[in-house]
Amino acid sequence: MYLLHLADRIARGLSALRGLDLHPHREFILAQQTSAGGFRGREGDADLYYTGFAVRALAVSGGFPDDVRDALALYLRGHDPIELATIDLLSWLYSAAVVQASGGGDLMEDQPDDLIHNLVAGQMALRRSDGGFAKAAEGALGSTYHSFLISLTLELLGQEMPRPNALIQFLYDRQRDDGGFVEIAPMKRSGTNPTAAAVALLRSRGSLDEETREDVLGFLGDVVSTEGGFQANTRIDFADGLSTFTGLLTAQDLGVKDVIPPARILRYVRNDLQVSSGGFRGAAWDRQPDVEYTFYGMGVLGLLFT
Numbered sequence: 001m002y003l004l005h006l007a008d009r010i011a012r013g014l015s016a017l018r019g020l021d022l023h024p025h026r027e028f029i030l031a032q033q034t035s036a037g038g039f040r041g042r043e044g045d046a047d048l049y050y051t052g053f054a055v056r057a058l059a060v061s062g063g064f065p066d067d068v069r070d071a072l073a074l075y076l077r078g079h080d081p082i083e084l085a086t087i088d089l090l091s092w093l094y095s096a097a098v099v100q101a102s103g104g105g106d107l108m109e110d111q112p113d114d115l116i117h118n119l120v121a122g123q124m125a126l127r128r129s130d131g132g133f134a135k136a137a138e139g140a141l142g143s144t145y146h147s148f149l150i151s152l153t154l155e156l157l158g159q160e161m162p163r164p165n166a167l168i169q170f171l172y173d174r175q176r177d178d179g180g181f182v183e184i185a186p187m188k189r190s191g192t193n194p195t196a197a198a199v200a201l202l203r204s205r206g207s208l209d210e211e212t213r214e215d216v217l218g219f220l221g222d223v224v225s226t227e228g229g230f231q232a233n234t235r236i237d238f239a240d241g242l243s244t245f246t247g248l249l250t251a252q253d254l255g256v257k258d259v260i261p262p263a264r265i266l267r268y269v270r271n272d273l274q275v276s277s278g279g280f281r282g283a284a285w286d287r288q289p290d291v292e293y294t295f296y297g298m299g300v301l302g303l304l305f306t
Contacts, residue, residue, distance in 0.1 A: 010302030028278030037075030052091025131170030148197035179219035196246035228268030
């Protein structure tokens with residue numbers, strides 16, 4: 001599974017990174033767990049989105065204390081998966097899988113027998129005539145990123161993507177002359193994150209040709225920041241943790257490790273994103289770390305040493 005394999009890859013890299021003390025970052029994440037068992041974001045309340053990133057960050061950095069895992073399981077049991085939007089459903093499914101893998105029990109065993117069928121039906125209702133999946137029921141166009149999320153969701157549910165060739169064509173229709181991919185059809189300027197999502201999907205389908213690979217690498221070269229990370233697109237002149245993570249991951253998956261010299265990325269993450277007291281911020285100008293960007297910071301460091 002994509003997310004589990006990625007977590008293993010990052011964990012192996014972090015374990016090989018000498019001189020990195022993960023303890024402050026783990027303590028920062030653990031401090032974000034609420035009494036209800038979920039993890040809070042910047043607004044102070046727990047939600048599934050931030051809980052999913054906290055789970056991913058803890059999983060790659062040493063796992064879960066039993067009390068943290070058990071509180072998390074109770075929090076997840078308080079949500080009905082059938083009522084969740086795609087991004088929250090993916091967070092719930094991944095977190096439930098990690099809870100089970102760490103000895104906390106199977107959160108799916110008490111669910112209705114037709115849950116998977118109904119969850120798949122709910123995701124398929126978001127498919128549009130362009131071959132992709134919309135962000136929400138009212139959306140008229142397929143979204144590159146949400147198509148990626150739904151693919152991951154189906155994978156966690158053990159289900160195949162219906163009409164995969166339509167999805168592949170949808171993705172190629174989102175590629176632009178700059179070599180990258182856009183989020184929705186009307187957009188003209190590619191973004192690092194939709195490009196990463198498109199590449200991951202095309203690679204998973206064995207549908208990434210050499211010409212597209214070269215085009216994407218050219219685009220990634222255009223979004224290199226002077227700071228030592230990747231920008232979200234060519235109009236934004238600063239790097240950020242999310243784009244640096246997805247840009248680095250995409251470049252590595254395409255067989256190139258030096259679109260940005262690793263030492264420059266390492267310096268950027270440690271000097272500009274890492275908070276000495278624990279956690280990672282989103283960008284150099286950001287003053288507040290959170291669990292999402294802490295996962296991305298750990299992720300970049302792990303990727304650099306795989």
